[in-house]
Amino acid sequence: MSARLDHHGPVDVHFRRRADNGSIAEFVRPDRVTVCLASYDRTGLVPHDLAHLVVEKAMRLTTGLWGSLAAGAEFDSAEIVSGRPRHDHRARSTALRKTNDRDLRLAEMLVGAVLTEVEGRSGALEQQIAEAWAIHRPGTTAPPSGIAKAAADELKDWARRWQGLEPSGFLTLSWPTSPTRR
Numbered sequence: 001m002s003a004r005l006d007h008h009g010p011v012d013v014h015f016r017r018r019a020d021n022g023s024i025a026e027f028v029r030p031d032r033v034t035v036c037l038a039s040y041d042r043t044g045l046v047p048h049d050l051a052h053l054v055v056e057k058a059m060r061l062t063t064g065l066w067g068s069l070a071a072g073a074e075f076d077s078a079e080i081v082s083g084r085p086r087h088d089h090r091a092r093s094t095a096l097r098k099t100n101d102r103d104l105r106l107a108e109m110l111v112g113a114v115l116t117e118v119e120g121r122s123g124a125l126e127q128q129i130a131e132a133w134a135i136h137r138p139g140t141t142a143p144p145s146g147i148a149k150a151a152a153d154e155l156k157d158w159a160r161r162w163q164g165l166e167p168s169g170f171l172t173l174s175w176p177t178s179p180t181r182r
Contacts, residue, residue, distance in 0.1 A: 010174035011070050015050050019167040023047035026081075029070055030177050033083035037069070040077070045118060045159040048111070053173050054158060055111045058151035059129075059143045063100040064107030066175045073097050106136035110148075117152040118159060125149060 013027040025037040025047070039047045049065070056064040069078065072086070074093040086092060097104070109132035116122040125148050133142035161171055 010176050011066075012172055012174050013053060013066075014170050014172050015047055015162075016170040017162070017165045017167055023049065025049050027069075027175075028083070029072065031072065031083070031086070033072075033085050034081050035069065035078050036081050037075075037078045044115065046115075046155060046162045048115075050158060050162070050171070050173065051111050051115055051118075051155055052107060053175055054155045055114050055148075055151045056107055057175065058147055058154065059110060061103055061107055061110070063103040064110075065104060068096055068100045068104065070175055070177055071096055073100065102136050106132055109136070114148060114152050114155060117148075118155050125152065 011027050011029065013025050016024045016026065018024060021043075023039040025039065026034065027037075028034050037049055039049045044051075052065045055061075056066050061067070069075075072089060072092050073096040074080075074089070075097075110129060113122065113125055113128035113132065116128075117125045122128070126145055129148045130142045133140070158171065158173075165171070
């Protein structure tokens with residue numbers, strides 16, 4: 001018997017602005033579990049988790065924060081608010097986080113470099129990206145030149161939109177998912 005492939009569409013992530021300038025990201029994973037991810041950043045131009053989504057998507061980092069979340073990884077700032085998680089969701093989360101650890105750390109470095117660029121405090125974005133890639137994915141090729149700059153430009157656009165939101169306003173971004181075997 002062959003495995004059936006389920007094609008899931010993108011995961012729509014709704015970033016809602018809180019009155020204290022923090023954010024809540026709400027999304028429905030491919031397994032139909034709804035998750036809220038609280039962001040504690042109140043001083044940035046854009047929510048840190050939104051920056052992760054833009055940067056990881058641009059760099060096709062499928063096992064960073066958003067790929068891990070979509071696959072079922074759980075983090076302290078994430079809360080399951082509806083749906084029925086797998087019976088082994090805690091063990092699965094632990095395994096995903098262990099397997100994706102290197103890319104989770106890489107994602108933090110990439111996002112940090114891009115956010116520094118967005119805030120106008122950098123001049124060596126491509127070099128920082130290449131160095132982060134070499135540390136966490138040695139022997140592999142970093143994203144092509146220009147990808148990080150394009151991610152920074154896109155993030156600047158999202159930052160302008162975010163700054164214009166009223167409390168409780170929201171922005172919606174999508175995280176691509178891939179077919180999963182059942």
